[in-house]
Amino acid sequence: MEDSQGKNTASRGHRAYDQYLNSFIKLEDKRYLPNDNVIHQLVPLRAAMGTVVMTPTQFHEVHFSPLGTCFYFSEHGVANDPLMMALVEREKLNVTKTISTIVFVSTRDAKGFNVSGYIDFEQSLRRFKTAGSKSHPWADIFAGRRRLEPNHQDLSFITWSNGRVYSNDSDNYKVIPDAVKGLCFSHKGDGSMLCIEKYITEEHPLCKFIESPKHGSTVIYDHQIRRKM
Known part of the structure; x- marks a missing residue:
């Protein structure tokens, strides 16, 4: 049961991080790079100046930390x-x-x-x-x-x-x-x-x-x- 819950949490975290990376993607990116995996790998390199893209670990700490450890x-x-x-x-x-x-x-x-x-x-x-x-x-x-x-x-x-x-x-x-x-x-x-x-x-x-x-x-x-x- 615990293994199943852990897998569900990991899957949810992976989907959420993909959605986070998608927020940086522009329409022209998909025209020239139809493979989502490749586009996601290039996001940190193509982000606008002054924009920092979180790593999967940083994203997980921000969005999936245990309830109560980071309320604000x-x-x-x-x-x-x-x-x-x-x-x-x-x-x-x-x-x-x-x-x-x-x-x-x-x-x-x-x-x-x-x-x-x-x-x-x-x-x-x-x-x-x-x-x-x-x-x-x-x-x-x-x-x-x-x-x-x-x-x-x-x-x-x-x-x-x-x-x-x-x-x-x-x-x-x-x-x-x-x-x-x-x-x-x-x-x-x-x-x-x-x-x-x-x-x-x-x-x-x-x-x-x-x-x-x-x-x-x-x-x-x-x-x-x-x-x-």
Whole structure:
């Protein structure tokens, strides 16, 4: 029974690492190198400058360590970056539902196009813990191996090259575009309304602007969750 469980864990770990390597692969790679094994071997050599690709051992330690030995992704190391320093302060508070943080990021994607978006920090952390490569790779982001790039699964996402706009309700927020107030997010837990324009124009104390050398122009919006009586 134990041997069977061990084999299942090893198989799951192997598939997860393959998915991790796939996140670095571009369409043209598959055109010229149809063999996945060869492509995976070349990933560390072809990664973008400043990007560190984890070895299978490092990946296993990050994603398959025993329950409780590493609850927070920042425990694997934090890069000396102003955005990462700010998010480390908020990681535990978000996980424990003390505050709810939305992160706005304006940067360039892997293809060099300008993109921007709003990320539900708590949901993104939780998704990465359960879905791995399908969400933002927080262990690598905190450690400085990957950049934080918004995508079409986040609360709001814009690709400026073609003007496409995506929006999605998250587990914590409902997206509410308002003709007068602008983009707003309603917190599902306590019903509070977070209006982006108001946070910015009134110099809200829970709104923090951060210029990150690695991640671009960012804004952190903190919501102090009110407990329902």
